[in-house]
Amino acid sequence: MLRLACRNLLRNRTLSAICCASVAGTLTLVIMGNNLNHGTYLTMLEKGISTTAGHVVIQGQGWKDNPDPLKHRVEGATELAAQVQGLHPQAIVLQRTFLGGLLSSASNSVAVAVQAVVAQDERQVTDLHEKIVEGTWLQEDDSRGIVLGFELANKLEVSVGKKVVLMGQGKEDVASRLFRVRGLVRTGAAQADGFLAVVSLAGAQDFLDQPDAASQVSLHLDDPDSTDAVLAAVKSSLGNREGLEILGWKEAIDNLYEFTEVDRATNNKFMFIIGIIGALVILNVILMSVMERMREFGVMLALGMTPSKLRRLILTEGLVLGLASAVLGLLGGSAVTAYLAHAGLDYSGMMGDTMEMSGVAISTHLYAAWDLNHMAASTVAAVLLSISATIYPAWKAGRLQPVEAMRHV
Amino acid sequence: MPIVQVQDLTRTYTQGALKVEALRGVSLDIEAGEFTALMGPSGSGKTTLLNQIGALDLPDSGSIQIEGRELAGMSKGELARLRLERLGFVFQAYNLVPVLSAYENAEFVLLLQGVAPNERRSRVMSLLESVGLKGMEDRRPAELSGGQQQRVAVARAMAANPALVLADEPTANLDSKTSEELLDTMQALNRDHGITFLFATHDPRVMERARRVVTLVDGKIDKDERR
Amino acid sequence: MVLCLGAILLLASPAVAADNGKADPDIKELLDATDDLQRGDSSMAKVEMHIKTARFERTVTMTAWSEGTEKSLMVINSPVREKGISTLKVGDNIWNYLPKVDRTMKVPPSMMSGAWMGSHFSNDDLVKENRLSEEFSYTLTSRPPDNPEQAWIIELKPKPDAPVVWGRVVVRIRDADRLPIDTRFYDEDNKLVRTLSYSDIRELGGRSVPAKMRIVPADKPGEFTEINYQELKFDVSIAPSTFTLQALRK
Numbered sequence: 001m002l003r004l005a006c007r008n009l010l011r012n013r014t015l016s017a018i019c020c021a022s023v024a025g026t027l028t029l030v031i032m033g034n035n036l037n038h039g040t041y042l043t044m045l046e047k048g049i050s051t052t053a054g055h056v057v058i059q060g061q062g063w064k065d066n067p068d069p070l071k072h073r074v075e076g077a078t079e080l081a082a083q084v085q086g087l088h089p090q091a092i093v094l095q096r097t098f099l100g101g102l103l104s105s106a107s108n109s110v111a112v113a114v115q116a117v118v119a120q121d122e123r124q125v126t127d128l129h130e131k132i133v134e135g136t137w138l139q140e141d142d143s144r145g146i147v148l149g150f151e152l153a154n155k156l157e158v159s160v161g162k163k164v165v166l167m168g169q170g171k172e173d174v175a176s177r178l179f180r181v182r183g184l185v186r187t188g189a190a191q192a193d194g195f196l197a198v199v200s201l202a203g204a205q206d207f208l209d210q211p212d213a214a215s216q217v218s219l220h221l222d223d224p225d226s227t228d229a230v231l232a233a234v235k236s237s238l239g240n241r242e243g244l245e246i247l248g249w250k251e252a253i254d255n256l257y258e259f260t261e262v263d264r265a266t267n268n269k270f271m272f273i274i275g276i277i278g279a280l281v282i283l284n285v286i287l288m289s290v291m292e293r294m295r296e297f298g299v300m301l302a303l304g305m306t307p308s309k310l311r312r313l314i315l316t317e318g319l320v321l322g323l324a325s326a327v328l329g330l331l332g333g334s335a336v337t338a339y340l341a342h343a344g345l346d347y348s349g350m351m352g353d354t355m356e357m358s359g360v361a362i363s364t365h366l367y368a369a370w371d372l373n374h375m376a377a378s379t380v381a382a383v384l385l386s387i388s389a390t391i392y393p394a395w396k397a398g399r400l401q402p403v404e405a406m407r408h409v
Numbered sequence: 410m411p412i413v414q415v416q417d418l419t420r421t422y423t424q425g426a427l428k429v430e431a432l433r434g435v436s437l438d439i440e441a442g443e444f445t446a447l448m449g450p451s452g453s454g455k456t457t458l459l460n461q462i463g464a465l466d467l468p469d470s471g472s473i474q475i476e477g478r479e480l481a482g483m484s485k486g487e488l489a490r491l492r493l494e495r496l497g498f499v500f501q502a503y504n505l506v507p508v509l510s511a512y513e514n515a516e517f518v519l520l521l522q523g524v525a526p527n528e529r530r531s532r533v534m535s536l537l538e539s540v541g542l543k544g545m546e547d548r549r550p551a552e553l554s555g556g557q558q559q560r561v562a563v564a565r566a567m568a569a570n571p572a573l574v575l576a577d578e579p580t581a582n583l584d585s586k587t588s589e590e591l592l593d594t595m596q597a598l599n600r601d602h603g604i605t606f607l608f609a610t611h612d613p614r615v616m617e618r619a620r621r622v623v624t625l626v627d628g629k630i631d632k633d634e635r636r
Numbered sequence: 637m638v639l640c641l642g643a644i645l646l647l648a649s650p651a652v653a654a655d656n657g658k659a660d661p662d663i664k665e666l667l668d669a670t671d672d673l674q675r676g677d678s679s680m681a682k683v684e685m686h687i688k689t690a691r692f693e694r695t696v697t698m699t700a701w702s703e704g705t706e707k708s709l710m711v712i713n714s715p716v717r718e719k720g721i722s723t724l725k726v727g728d729n730i731w732n733y734l735p736k737v738d739r740t741m742k743v744p745p746s747m748m749s750g751a752w753m754g755s756h757f758s759n760d761d762l763v764k765e766n767r768l769s770e771e772f773s774y775t776l777t778s779r780p781p782d783n784p785e786q787a788w789i790i791e792l793k794p795k796p797d798a799p800v801v802w803g804r805v806v807v808r809i810r811d812a813d814r815l816p817i818d819t820r821f822y823d824e825d826n827k828l829v830r831t832l833s834y835s836d837i838r839e840l841g842g843r844s845v846p847a848k849m850r851i852v853p854a855d856k857p858g859e860f861t862e863i864n865y866q867e868l869k870f871d872v873s874i875a876p877s878t879f880t881l882q883a884l885r886k
Contacts, residue, residue: 007508106823176799304493
């Protein structure tokens with residue numbers, strides 16, 4: 001039976017090959033496309049996590065919904081950070097404060113987003129310090145230093161060494177503080193380059209008159225998959241402290257995470273439609289071959305073969321074709337993924353070095369990542385679609401009457 | 410008891426708006442060991458009668474019995490089983506599955522019956538030998554001549570030890586020499602192994618060899634000659 | 637007076653401190669005195685503001701009340717499109733009221749960028765004036781006999797770590813009437829950024845004051861914002877409730 005099925009498929013090599021190739025090709029594209037997206041998502045999420053959050057974040061209760069440093073903060077941040085670091089020596093623990101304000105120079109004023117960080121610790125997690133185009137990154141303990149996006153510096157008409165004044169809402173009234181520009185960064189993201197200012201945590205604490213407070217204490221882990229475990233551990237070790245919200249990264253950067261999930265879902269819908277089209281191709285080919293073999297089937301039925309056996313024969317053909325195509329497609333997709341994971345796709349010629357996606361700046365050199373679950377699911381889906389495409393032709397064959405079938409021209 | 414008992418068979422086809430009365434009350438008995446030909450011009454109903462006896466089609470009225478079993482009233486599945494187990498077929502053309510070898514074609518029926526591989530092998534090999542195709546069992550139909558293909562069909566038809574082998578115009582596509590050879594083979598099988606053959610044919614060469622010729626005209630038996 | 641607007645409005649009353657044999661006034665008194673003139677008591681003014689930029693030219697008239705330097709209320713009288721828009725300042729907080737949509741908005745510090753009402757003054761100017769004297773150190777760089785305008789030229793430098801964007805500010809006060817001629821603002825590279833000049837000295841509210849103030853950005857000399865005092869009264873009685881959000885809406 002199986003032999004017959006295979007021989008039948010090999011009978012018309014060209015057609016079987018076309019069928020196989022189109023299904024395999026589609027699966028390869030699906031796998032390649034998904035893995036490339038997966039790689040990009042991972043990069044984006046990693047960027048988002050490292051620059052604005054952490055795998056686990058500890059914030060003042062209510063911060064996520066209302067990021068107002070005057071209302072929500074972590075008190076005793078230094079001690080908290082040390083405690084958390086002690087429990088998780090492998091993680092990198094950062095303290096940060098985020099605030100908004102007005103940055104003025106002699107020439108101009110711009111509303112900015114300020115990140116206050118522990119400058120040298122920050123280097124372990126983000127690469128902002130590598131994007132300095134003029135001047136230097138903040139030094140340890142420099143509470144008067146500020147690093148600006150280069151576009152922001154242009155707007156303010158300042159350069160390295162010049163002074164700027166930050167004005168913002170303070171506890172009672174308006175707070176203002178002098179800073180000197182230490183360096184300019186170019187990230188490639190319009191948001192950052194035009195509106196980002198980085199100061200030391202100490203500087204922000206003076207500005208806000210909040211000694212030893214921070215908006216966020218974040219943990220950055222080697223292995224993102226361990227997030228849930230670490231989150232639980234942190235929650236339990238800090239359980240008795242009030243006024244804190246402790247979040248995993250999926251919640252902390254939920255906008256970005258949701259974006260990637262929605263994108264995935266949309267892509268999956270497209271891939272499903274493509275899969276249906278592939279199934280229709282197979283349906284067409286197998287139906288054609290069934291029609292061609294009507295006389296032969298008539299003889300077999302005349303000899304006493306039952307319709308159900310005949311249906312099974314055709315379904316087997318579909319299954320073999322599907323399996324072969326799926327395996328080829330999986331191999332092809334894996335091969336392309338391996339290449340893209342290594343060499344990547346370089347769009348820098350088209351788009352410059354960095355591009356902005358959903359507020360995050362990433363390199364234009366995209367790499368694929370192995371989304372094994374999706375690959376397995378796609379392959380299984382390919383086989384299932386092949387089989388289901390054979391159902392109609394098999395059913396048709398089963399309804400043949402031997403005498404009429406043999407007379408068929 | 411006769412292998413085949415046909416009583417007052419009628420069968421009418423509708424082709425579009427046309428009604429064709431293919432058989433109009435045919436009665437016939439066939440005994441074991443016969444080498445019988447059904448003759449008649451096109452449209453006489455001989456093929457229809459053969460199909461009826463071959464359990465490929467059911468009558469509108471009348472009865473057919475194969476080895477005492479009444480066909481009318483059988484389900485399609487039962488008919489198929491009957492065909493598989495008790496009947497052998499040789500068709501005019503396209504008998505064989507092109508992707509299978511001669512051996513595989515011949516064993517096809519045995520495969521469907523679920524016969525064990527050893528038994529299949531010995532039976533098929535001896536059958537192929539008896540139709541004169543020893544050594545050619547691995548050839549595909551494309552590698553066999555028309556006559557050789559028909560012989561494979563004969564071997565297949567006999568594989569399950571049927572009560573009756575039905576042959577519908579088996580020589581129609583063959584040249585005279587090959588026809589003679591084929592018929593010689595079938596005659597030998599009939600003589601040496603007692604296999605019952607029923608032909609539907611125009612071919613005079615068949616008629617020469619047939620020991621009984623039943624002539625049909627317009628759906629009725631006209632003559633029934635034995636020699 | 638609310639229209640200090642970040643400039644050091646120098647209306648001096650005579651104050652003298654001898655130095656070097658020449659009657660050098662006490663600089664601090666010179667500077668403070670101008671603040672004093674605006675300070676302490678209440679005032680009311682009717683002002684016309686004329687703005688000319690590369691893109692448009694317009695005139696706005698308004699009435700302003702103030703109490704000390706902490707509280708002030710400005711209501712726009714014309715043009716009709718903006719009539720009724722008012723700004724309330726209490727301490728460092730500023731609120732705007734827009735009658736058309738009947739909304740009061742607190743102006744957060746981040747919105748204090750750029751022009752107030754499209755002028756060359758910033759909200760920042762509105763808020764910051766009272767801290768200037770704390771944030772600068774000053775020196776006399778020229779005496780009246782030594783310069784053509786016969787003016788006291790004072791250079792103010794921001795104290796280290798003072799939240800001031802300027803590199804230095806130069807004030808010129810005419811010796812004759814101890815009224816300011818102009819104030820120049822320089823950035824750290826010693827580039828002139830803007831000039832605030834005073835003119836049209838008149839009697840208003842019982843004092844001799846420059847009725848016209850004009851601010852000109854150095855890089856766009858065709859543009860300016862000019863303020864004309866049409867009426868100015870001091871020591872008027874203003875109900876304290878005037879400087880409230882509720883009053884803002886009326």
